[in-house]
Amino acid sequence: MCCFVYDYFLHRQIRLTIKDIRNHNRKMAETEMVIMVTGGSGLVGQAIKTVVEEEKHSNERWIFLSSKDADLKNTAETRAVFEKYKPTHVIHLAAMVGGLFRNLKYNCDFLRFNQLINDNVLESCKDFKVQKVVSCLSTCIFPDKTTYPIDETMIHNGPPHQSNFGYSYAKRMIDVMNQAYHQQYGCNFTSVIPTNVYGPHDNFSLEDGHVLPGLINKVYMAKKNGTPFTIWGTGKPLRQFIYSIDLAKLMIWALRDYNDISPIILSVDEADEVSIKEAAEMVIDAFEFKGEVVFDTSKSDGQFKKTASNAKLRKYLPDYKFTPIQQGIKETVNWFIENYESARK
Numbered sequence: 001m002c003c004f005v006y007d008y009f010l011h012r013q014i015r016l017t018i019k020d021i022r023n024h025n026r027k028m029a030e031t032e033m034v035i036m037v038t039g040g041s042g043l044v045g046q047a048i049k050t051v052v053e054e055e056k057h058s059n060e061r062w063i064f065l066s067s068k069d070a071d072l073k074n075t076a077e078t079r080a081v082f083e084k085y086k087p088t089h090v091i092h093l094a095a096m097v098g099g100l101f102r103n104l105k106y107n108c109d110f111l112r113f114n115q116l117i118n119d120n121v122l123e124s125c126k127d128f129k130v131q132k133v134v135s136c137l138s139t140c141i142f143p144d145k146t147t148y149p150i151d152e153t154m155i156h157n158g159p160p161h162q163s164n165f166g167y168s169y170a171k172r173m174i175d176v177m178n179q180a181y182h183q184q185y186g187c188n189f190t191s192v193i194p195t196n197v198y199g200p201h202d203n204f205s206l207e208d209g210h211v212l213p214g215l216i217n218k219v220y221m222a223k224k225n226g227t228p229f230t231i232w233g234t235g236k237p238l239r240q241f242i243y244s245i246d247l248a249k250l251m252i253w254a255l256r257d258y259n260d261i262s263p264i265i266l267s268v269d270e271a272d273e274v275s276i277k278e279a280a281e282m283v284i285d286a287f288e289f290k291g292e293v294v295f296d297t298s299k300s301d302g303q304f305k306k307t308a309s310n311a312k313l314r315k316y317l318p319d320y321k322f323t324p325i326q327q328g329i330k331e332t333v334n335w336f337i338e339n340y341e342s343a344r345k
């Protein structure tokens with residue numbers, strides 16, 4: 001008799017334990033954040049991955065997509081990847097991206113491809129009830145004729161610089177879509193506006209990449225081959241460069257704590273603006289390059305400046321300390337040297 005009673009209570013206890021585990025798992029599943037990063041294999045995506053791996057939050061699952069997971073220009077593939085991962089949050093980075101010279105060549109592709117990607121991603125975010133989306137604009141999309149410093153209120157005040165109008169209009173439509181999805185569906189879709197980004201995992205291609213990775217690749221080859229280091233343009237244009245790890249930290253902050261639909265500029269201070277020539281000199285120092293330096297002024301300078309104000313960011317994070325550009329460039333040069341074979345170039 002007593003073993004029967006014992007068995008009864010043992011099985012009851014086991015059933016209770018299983019029920020507790022199921023309840024716990026359901027509660028975890030209900031509270032677990034599933035953050036999907038589109039464009040997760042690129043410069044900014046890999047920086048976010050680096051930061052997330054250091055910050056480890058137990059109730060968060062991070063998914064970093066590349067175009068191998070889905071071509072986000074394709075609606076069916078986009079919906080399939082949302083169906084597969086069912087994200088609760090999305091950081092939307094995926095885009096056709098490039099420096100001045102790639103933009104000059106492919107304005108129509110930049111316009112079409114990025115519009116397709118953005119429409120597919122944001123429509124899927126709405127349909128799959130993603131709780132929050134943070135997308136990426138850029139400080140190069142502001143009106144060419146403007147006062148300085150530019151701020152978030154100026155995005156639609158006039159045509160962008162001719163060199164990248166395709167990319168710029170596609171990016172500006174993200175802000176318009178965010179407002180529309182919020183008004184009609186109550187979606188919490190916002191965007192950040194990074195300035196020029198650089199760091200490990202960048203695209204070091206001379207034709208398609210941005211200036212800093214291009215300069216790094218060129219000094220590497222000049223030093224290796226004993227040839228001159230050629231800087232394109234006059235070197236006079238001004239830029240604010242944000243290290244990818246800083247941008248990653250600020251985008252993760254935006255995902256967690258920035259809840260305004262309108263965009264926010266993520267840039268170093270105005271005082272940190274440097275000329276292309278000064279940036280090139282920092283690359284030369286990082287390589288300890290002693291060879292000849294020449295300027296090819298037959299190449300375009302592009303936008304002379306796009307000085308952005310980070311006053312809105314400073315209201316939230318007044319004490320944020322950006323990585324000094326000399327340190328960021330040195331770390332990027334070291335990464336490039338160590339990963340030369342596999343780096344995009």
Ligand code: NAP
Nearest residue numbers: 039040041042043044066067071072093094095136138197
């Ligand atoms: P990136 O290094 O070129 O990475 C682009 C990412 O998008 C890659 O993961 C790429 O996947 C993915 N992608 C491109 N086309 C795709 C498609 N059709 N389907 C799916 N994925 C696709 O670019 P990034 O510099 O990290 O830029 C990330 C975001 O920041 C972009 O929205 C960009 O506009 C913005 N931003 C960049 C800068 C800058 O200076 N770099 C400045 C301001 C704003 P694969 O690896 O498979 O190709």
Ligand code: GFB
Nearest residue numbers: 099100103138140164210211214231232233237300301302
């Ligand atoms: O990063 P970048 O290509 O694009 O920088 P933007 C272009 C500036 O750097 C021009 C000079 O003044 C170039 O003459 N430069 C000097 C070089 N040497 C090189 C080099 O080896 N490679 C490159 N690429 N430039 C982009 C926009 O503008 O900013 C994109 O077109 C994007 O849409 C990006 O938003 C953030 O800074 O001029």
